[in-house]
Amino acid sequence: MQIAEVLQKLEQGARRLTPQREVIIRLFAEHPGRHLSAEEVHALVKEEASEIGLATVYRTLELLTELGILQRINFGDGRARYELNQEEPHRHHHLVCMRCGRVEEYGEDLLDSLEGRILEERGFKVLDHELKFYGLCRSCQKAQGHH
Amino acid sequence: MQIAEVLQKLEQGARRLTPQREVIIRLFAEHPGRHLSAEEVHALVKEEASEIGLATVYRTLELLTELGILQRINFGDGRARYELNQEEPHRHHHLVCMRCGRVEEYGEDLLDSLEGRILEERGFKVLDHELKFYGLCRSCQKAQGHH
DNA sequence: CTAGATGCAAAAAGTTTGCATAAGA
DNA sequence: TCTTATGCAAACTTTTTGCATCTAG
Numbered sequence: 001m002q003i004a005e006v007l008q009k010l011e012q013g014a015r016r017l018t019p020q021r022e023v024i025i026r027l028f029a030e031h032p033g034r035h036l037s038a039e040e041v042h043a044l045v046k047e048e049a050s051e052i053g054l055a056t057v058y059r060t061l062e063l064l065t066e067l068g069i070l071q072r073i074n075f076g077d078g079r080a081r082y083e084l085n086q087e088e089p090h091r092h093h094h095l096v097c098m099r100c101g102r103v104e105e106y107g108e109d110l111l112d113s114l115e116g117r118i119l120e121e122r123g124f125k126v127l128d129h130e131l132k133f134y135g136l137c138r139s140c141q142k143a144q145g146h147h
Numbered sequence: 148m149q150i151a152e153v154l155q156k157l158e159q160g161a162r163r164l165t166p167q168r169e170v171i172i173r174l175f176a177e178h179p180g181r182h183l184s185a186e187e188v189h190a191l192v193k194e195e196a197s198e199i200g201l202a203t204v205y206r207t208l209e210l211l212t213e214l215g216i217l218q219r220i221n222f223g224d225g226r227a228r229y230e231l232n233q234e235e236p237h238r239h240h241h242l243v244c245m246r247c248g249r250v251e252e253y254g255e256d257l258l259d260s261l262e263g264r265i266l267e268e269r270g271f272k273v274l275d276h277e278l279k280f281y282g283l284c285r286s287c288q289k290a291q292g293h294h
Numbered sequence: 295c296t297a298g299a300t301g302c303a304a305a306a307a308g309t310t311t312g313c314a315t316a317a318g319a
Numbered sequence: 320t321c322t323t324a325t326g327c328a329a330a331c332t333t334t335t336t337g338c339a340t341c342t343a344g
Contacts, residue, residue, distance in 0.1 A: 018323095020324080059310090061324085083219075098274065115280070116282060128281040129279065165343070
């Protein structure tokens with residue numbers, strides 16, 4: 001996502017580009033593939049010598065999600081996580097390791113054709129979907145073998 | 148799921164069948180298709196004239212999930228929800244309405260073949276998966292039209 | 295009888311909110 | 320200037336935990 005696009009989305013919502021918001025957006029751009037929680041964002045900001053109140057972090061993540069800049073994901077670890085929203089044709093899914101908790105991306109989206117079928121069969125208009133596979137990553141399978 | 152099967156699974160874990168656990172299991176059996184939160188289970192139990200401590204409800208839901216009797220699901224409403232675990236060949240998915248919050252079941256499981264592919268391609272051993280479609284249910288589509 | 299389960303209350307963990315102050319546009 | 324954003328602390332919600340008591344097997 002380009003910075004220009006972010007600015008445009010902020011304007012659409014009559015929202016200001018504050019230093020805090022800029023830092024948080026940049027942080028996501030600099031950590032592609034990571035799924036950051038509010039607490040992690042807060043800590044990473046602190047590492048950069050700046051400091052943002054935790055409440056502001058929460059409010060910013062909420063705002064950026066509303067504007068479609070971030071996507072909120074729940075991996076069942078008791079806190080919401082966020083990543084930069086992928087543009088439509090490149091939606092991806094997640095492989096969540098049940099042992100070490102690491103999350104890998106899975107590139108392909110195989111569900112588009114299905115969504116049309118759901119509308120026909122069930123009258124349900126799909127706007128978004130979320131697919132997660134839970135299992136064991138390569139190294140945890142080995143670890144299980146000779147533990 | 149048969150009661151005999153539940154007893155067997157409890158025994159496997161060296162766990163006791165207490166009245167509290169029995170009530171909670173029966174409650175899920177009597178409410179198929181509902182996705183109950185801990186608070187809802189607690190309230191439903193109270194309606195039946197019995198009463199179970201909330202902490203016990205949480206501990207029981209955790210236990211039954213570990214034993215594979217319940218399945219924990221997160222619909223993004225800030226609390227964990229549970230349903231009776233479907234037997235292997237009948238896994239189903241969910242259609243979550245973003246407007247009214249209602250959750251419908253979607254029967255078919257189309258992902259089995261995919262799981263083999265993920266193991267080959269990525270070395271990730273899938274044990275479980277979770278697929279949710281977010282969108283608008285039939286009645287909320289109408290409501291949006293002439294709001 | 296005794297390991298495991300319950301209930302209560304307190305604590306934790308994550309998130310939200312009220313309000314005075316600060317600062318983009 | 321004036322509306323919106325921030326920071327802090329307090330409140331809220333969901334879930335977990337410690338401990339004394341109880342009970343299923």
